[in-house]
Amino acid sequence: MNSDTIAAIATSAGMGGIGIIRISGSASMRILGDIFRPAGGKPMQNRYLTYGKVMDGDETVDACMAVIMRAPASYTREDVAEIQTHGGPFVMHRVLQLCLSRGARLAEPGEFTRRAFENGRIDLSQAEGVMRLIAARGEEEYRAAVRQMEGGAAAFVRKAADALYQLQAGLAACIDYPEEISDEEGAGELREGLEKLIRWLEESVDEHGARLVNEGVQVTLYGAPNAGKSSLLNALSGRERAIVTDIPGTTRDIIEDEIVLDGFRIRLTDTAGLRETGDPIEKIGVERSKAAMRNADLALLVLDGSREVTEAEKEQIRQLDDRAIAVINKSDLEDVLREADVRKMNPDVRCITVSAMEEESLKPLKNMIRSMVAGVKSLSLTQPRHLDAIRRAIAHLEDAKRTLETWSPDMAATDLEAAQAALGEITGDRVDEKLLDTVFSSFCVGK
Ligand SMILES: Nc1nc2c(ncn2[C@@H]2O[C@H](COP(=O)(O)OP(=O)(O)OP(=O)(O)O)[C@@H](O)[C@H]2O)c(=O)[nH]1
Ligand SMILES: [Mg+2]
Known part of the structure; x- marks a missing residue:
C-alpha cells in the first residue's frame, strides 16, 4: 500500500455544473474532516452523500456535497473522499489547494487507477x-x-x-x-x-481488425480530375466539405471528413485528381494523393462513367486489388463506361455504379464499406x-x-x-x- 495521500480534480478542467475533487490514501478522512463541515454538524456516514460546506478557516469556499468511502470498498481500495463542488475552475482549484495544504500530494496522471491495480482491485488490462x-x-x-x-x-x-x-x-x-x-x-x-x-x-x-476498431476505416477517394471525387465525399458525408467545380484540378490538397457506419468511424479522404502537371502546387497534391492511396484500408478509384476511360485509368483499373473498389460515377448521365467494361480489364475487381447526385445510389457503396468491418465486433484483444x-x-x-x-x-x-x-x-x-x-x-x- 502507498503511504501518501493523493488528491486531484477528477472532472474536466473547464466549467460545469459540478466538479469533483478526489482524495485517496490513509489521510483522506482527516483531510476531509479538516476542510468540510457537514450541515447540522452530524458525523458523516460511510458511502452516504452529505450536504455541507468547504471552509478555509472561517471563510466559506463553497456549499457542496461530500462522500467518504472507507477502505477497502473504494475505487483504489484505500480510504477515499470525494467533494462535489460547483464546477468552476476557480472553486475546484481552491478546494484542491486546501487538500494539498492539509498534507495531500497532487496525484500523477492515472495514479488513482494505478493504486486500484496495485491494490489488486483490477488487473492492468x-x-x-x-x-x-x-x-x-x-x-x-x-x-x-x-x-x-x-x-x-x-x-x-x-x-x-x-x-x-x-x-x-x-x-x-x-x-x-x-x-x-x-x-x-x-x-x-x-x-x-x-x-x-x-x-x-x-x-x-x-491486428487489422483491432486497428479498425481503434482508428476507424481509412477510405480514400482517388482518380482522374473531374471524375467526381469531391462530389462523392460531400454526398457520403452529407455536407459540403470539399469544393466542387467543373474545372479539372479543383482539389489540390488532402481533404478529410468522418462518418459513422455501424458504430465504426469511417475516415473519408478526398485527394487531388491524378494527372501529369507542370503546376508545382498540384504536383505536391498528386504526390499526397498517392501516399493517401497507399495508406488506405479501402481505396475507391472514382471513374467518370459518362466518358471513355483513358490509358492511365486502364492501367489504374488493372492495378486494383482486394483493398480497392472501382466506383463508376455520374450514372445519372449517359452510361458510356459500364461495369462489364471494367471487369474486362480486371476480372477480379469489385465494381459499383453510383451518382454523386443521387443519395439512394450510394447505399450499395456504403454496404461495401460496411462489409469491411463485419466480423471484428467481438474481438477480445x-x-x-x-x-x-x-x-x-x-x-x-x-x-x-x-x-x-x-x-x-x-x-x-x-x-x-x-x-x-x-x-x-x-x-x-x-x-x-x-x-x-x-x-x-x-x-x-x-x-
Ligand atoms: N451529372 C453528374 N455530375 C457530377 C457527378 N459527380 C460530379 N459531377 C460533376 O463533375 C464535376 C467535377 O466534380 P468534382 O467533384 O469537383 O470532381 P473531382 O474528381 O473532385 O475533381 P478534381 O478535384 O479536379 O480532381 C463537377 O461539375 C460536378 O458537379 C455526378 O454524379 N453526376
Ligand atoms: Mg476534387
Whole structure:
C-alpha cells in the first residue's frame, strides 16, 4: 500500500455544473474532516452523500456535497473522499489547494487507477480499459473498452496462460522423470500442445481488425480530375466539405471528413485528381494523393462513367486489388463506361455504379464499406500493447517448438517461461515499474 495521500480534480478542467475533487490514501478522512463541515454538524456516514460546506478557516469556499468511502470498498481500495463542488475552475482549484495544504500530494496522471491495480482491485488490462473508455472516439472503440474494463482481455489471457501452464507441467515431468517418459513420447505430446496453442493465439489476434476498431476505416477517394471525387465525399458525408467545380484540378490538397457506419468511424479522404502537371502546387497534391492511396484500408478509384476511360485509368483499373473498389460515377448521365467494361480489364475487381447526385445510389457503396468491418465486433484483444505481447508470446512458443526438434527440454522450458512472461505483461501479473510508468503516464490526472 502507498503511504501518501493523493488528491486531484477528477472532472474536466473547464466549467460545469459540478466538479469533483478526489482524495485517496490513509489521510483522506482527516483531510476531509479538516476542510468540510457537514450541515447540522452530524458525523458523516460511510458511502452516504452529505450536504455541507468547504471552509478555509472561517471563510466559506463553497456549499457542496461530500462522500467518504472507507477502505477497502473504494475505487483504489484505500480510504477515499470525494467533494462535489460547483464546477468552476476557480472553486475546484481552491478546494484542491486546501487538500494539498492539509498534507495531500497532487496525484500523477492515472495514479488513482494505478493504486486500484496495485491494490489488486483490477488487473492492468482492466485499468487500461478504463482509460480507453474515457478516450474512446467511436462507438465500437467504446464497446471494446467496456469489454476490456469488464475483464474480457484478462479472461482471454488467463485461459491462454492456463493452457501454457499445462504444457510447462508436462515438460517438467519429462525433465524430472526421464526413465518413465521417453524423449519421443514427451516431445510428441508437447509439440501437439504447442501447435494447438499457437494456432489458437494466431486466430484470436487480429491486428487489422483491432486497428479498425481503434482508428476507424481509412477510405480514400482517388482518380482522374473531374471524375467526381469531391462530389462523392460531400454526398457520403452529407455536407459540403470539399469544393466542387467543373474545372479539372479543383482539389489540390488532402481533404478529410468522418462518418459513422455501424458504430465504426469511417475516415473519408478526398485527394487531388491524378494527372501529369507542370503546376508545382498540384504536383505536391498528386504526390499526397498517392501516399493517401497507399495508406488506405479501402481505396475507391472514382471513374467518370459518362466518358471513355483513358490509358492511365486502364492501367489504374488493372492495378486494383482486394483493398480497392472501382466506383463508376455520374450514372445519372449517359452510361458510356459500364461495369462489364471494367471487369474486362480486371476480372477480379469489385465494381459499383453510383451518382454523386443521387443519395439512394450510394447505399450499395456504403454496404461495401460496411462489409469491411463485419466480423471484428467481438474481438477480445484490441489494444496494441496487448497484441504486441501476444505476438512475442507466439514467437517464444515457436522457439520452444524448434528446440524440441533437437530435444533440449531445458531450453524449451526457458522459452515457455518467456512466453508466460509475455502473457503476464498484459494482465500486469509480470510487470516492472518502467512498464507501469509508461502505461499510466497516458492516463488523465484525476483518474
Ligand atoms: N451529372 C453528374 N455530375 C457530377 C457527378 N459527380 C460530379 N459531377 C460533376 O463533375 C464535376 C467535377 O466534380 P468534382 O467533384 O469537383 O470532381 P473531382 O474528381 O473532385 O475533381 P478534381 O478535384 O479536379 O480532381 C463537377 O461539375 C460536378 O458537379 C455526378 O454524379 N453526376
Ligand atoms: Mg476534387
